[in-house]
Amino acid sequence: MDITTVWEDLAWEQGGKIVYLILDGLGGLPDPEQGGTELQVAHTPHLDQLAQSSSCGLLEMVGPGITPGSGPGHLTLFGYDPLQYRIGRGVLAALGIGFDLKPGDIAARVNFATLDSAGKVCDRRAGRIATDDNQQICQRIREQVNLAVDYYFETVSEHRAVLVLRGTGLRGEIQDTDPQQTGRSPLPPKAQHPEAEQTAAHVGAFLEQVQRILNHEESANTILLRGFEQYQPLPSLVDRFKLRGICLADYPMYRGVSRLIGMDVPPPPGGLQGRFEGLKHHYGADYDFYFLHVKQSDSRGEDSDFEAKVAAIEAFDQLLPIALSLNPEVLVVASDHSTPATMGQHSWHPVPVLIHSPYVRADPVKHFDEFACLQGSLGQRPGLDLMGLALAHAGRLKKYGA
């Protein structure tokens, strides 16, 4: 039996508040030249002090050897088994711009891109065109393209947009048209399931009309589609765990995941300090669960910029006292996956985690990093465990059986 359904049965409206501070891509690998991992090298006096009165450990997200994308990583943190709850990037991107998806809608991510004279992709991001230009092109497309089903074509930012198809009988099993590499031609929007043929035909008609409109553009002279998915809303945090949640994140992806599980997602506050102040501002009677997201630890890891990732961690540490001052019953510091700067990409390595509450078995871990946390009282365990532990420490789970 799935343990998360036991948490659902035991959750009640009583108990304390839970604050999740999620540093995206936090886990790292030792860089011999730097003398340790990003977390080991970073100067983090507040995190370290917090660790000393917390339960520490390591979370293996999704499963051993699995490198999680941002969606599955966050779903795991929120207590949604990503092997059971699958969501595509298209759905996430649409949710992230606040698009009001309806059950059954098909969403896909769009990149404006550049084709060379031979029809091969030479820039998958069309020189990262300005968001303004993106908006103008989107408007032209909306004015000129006609389909047999309703569609929505919306700017995200820079070269990114979202396509949504709405109608009866649509299916999400459509192959990406994005070849993922330059020097190749875009792929056809092939149906990957017999019942998706009609949807593939709509996408084909869309692409044909769009191509005529973009042919004379200089950089954004084509679009690439990927991550087709049919939207089915997930059971909410309230339904499952009796948690009224709020998201403090500025990136569409994380706002999208949060909206998908029924959290409130207020307009993005400016910068990391703005988000910490937003946490303080919204902290109160209306919510039980607060999710604050830090993107820079992941972005700088993906840039292979060890020092910049260290700096991002240190910037977080400087703001941590704002969260501590709220004195929530449960404060969690964790991550959705590792992004070691030495690799420049997401990885499967477990991520450090700490839980702070009056009911923790505070352990001897004195520095919050990948190695010290091995000695922590949470041990090394599946990422999905975190939500159950957070609920328990907040007094939000009744006793099981008599």
Place this chain on the structure above:
Amino acid sequence: MDITTVWEDLAWEQGGKIVYLILDGLGGLPDPEQGGTELQVAHTPHLDQLAQSSSCGLLEMVGPGITPGSGPGHLTLFGYDPLQYRIGRGVLAALGIGFDLKPGDIAARVNFATLDSAGKVCDRRAGRIATDDNQQICQRIREQVNLAVDYYFETVSEHRAVLVLRGTGLRGEIQDTDPQQTGRSPLPPKAQHPEAEQTAAHVGAFLEQVQRILNHEESANTILLRGFEQYQPLPSLVDRFKLRGICLADYPMYRGVSRLIGMDVPPPPGGLQGRFEGLKHHYGADYDFYFLHVKQSDSRGEDSDFEAKVAAIEAFDQLLPIALSLNPEVLVVASDHSTPATMGQHSWHPVPVLIHSPYVRADPVKHFDEFACLQGSLGQRPGLDLMGLALAHAGRLKKYGA
């Protein structure tokens, strides 16, 4: 596949004896004023010496964040997944007084309680009436109440009793009548399943007649029912693991769980020393599995009495040499859940465990407590693992495959 069914397939009659010494609610939390957890503070020379030649670790009972009741906690220790084998308090209470439940019987826990003049519950325990008074009232009820099905109404102790209904077509899905709080009226015995309507009617008729009998009582002027459950015996320890078991416990709940899985449950020996001597007395050819239960570690934890819990642990430690003198092939010291004195209730925190046998990978753990055991060779693992490890160390599991 459920690993416990693999143990079932591999278990044979050969092998050594297994002794389980279970300190109820043993796990604790650090109390800053006391300088550690109950186990860290307790002076336990025999346990510590035993730990040095044992495999140590921590067990997470039922699942992460789950606070187990006594039933699920013990079932887990015995190798019965409590998410699969569910038993209610009513069934446990009936088994605990030695009542001979038949398959299909419906059992419920009973509290004698006090109603005020407005019909609201003002004391859920009727001032903890004397067991003698309880017995007299029960007898009057048995003499005067007539139902269309057979019923049994038996004293447990103080304000507690048990109701059993026996007949065809009965169902256990009946709502508690106990409102769980004072200042509220008792609830009706509502059917929570269409097929339980008839059973609910029998319970309603019973309550109506009982109320007429109790109306003139001073304190025990009503009864509250909870934990309705239909009795289905579980497969026994012999059936599953080829273990002939004996229980040395004095509390009904633990005697009930033991009976439920087919253990012999001799009359309760007096006191903890009596149980240890009972262990010695019964140790021999007739049994393979010995379960000795210590209640005081849990009771004193629930009292929030740190020092008394420490004393209960120390009293156990003093008697431990009696069990050691039997030199069983496998000696286990463990617990069904944590009951930190700082919380005064059951909790989800993992419990320390040790396995002593000639075949352990003895580890460097020198003191048996929640933190030292983190370094043990058993690691931190699900509580359900314990029975498989005990069987293996006793030589009671054949090789898997060729």
